[in-house]
Amino acid sequence: MITSKQLGAMSEQNIETLEKNELVNISTINIKNELTHEKKILDFLEQIRNPYCFRCGDVPVRVCFSESGTTLETALQELFIRIRQS
Template structure:
């Protein structure tokens, strides 16, 4: 999924992350699984009408670490 070229991705097939709902009663691991199940491709998605593609460096942090940090920030807001 992370190797998909942007030109090969159809906007109508992307998930709008504003429509994703997470159960606050789930553990962090279950929330990550739920998010991944709902988003489909975590590297290419919509944020409203805006298509987003995420790329990571080879030696950068793992996606799980980034998602965990993201969810922790949301919880603190």
């Protein structure tokens, strides 16, 4: 079971120092529907190994959160507006 201390260390990991093949491909994650909500979360954490650094296909992904940062919704809206304007 992953502790909050381990999660904290994972959140500080630099994805650029990790080998791409060390990262779990999120498309290989399979969560069993019959599990309780809490067990689904634990199952996901066990499979992904690091929920802050993983792969989506061949693309390394680094997830981070900020209390005062831009929301994902706003960031995506701005991205789509820039794409439409170009």
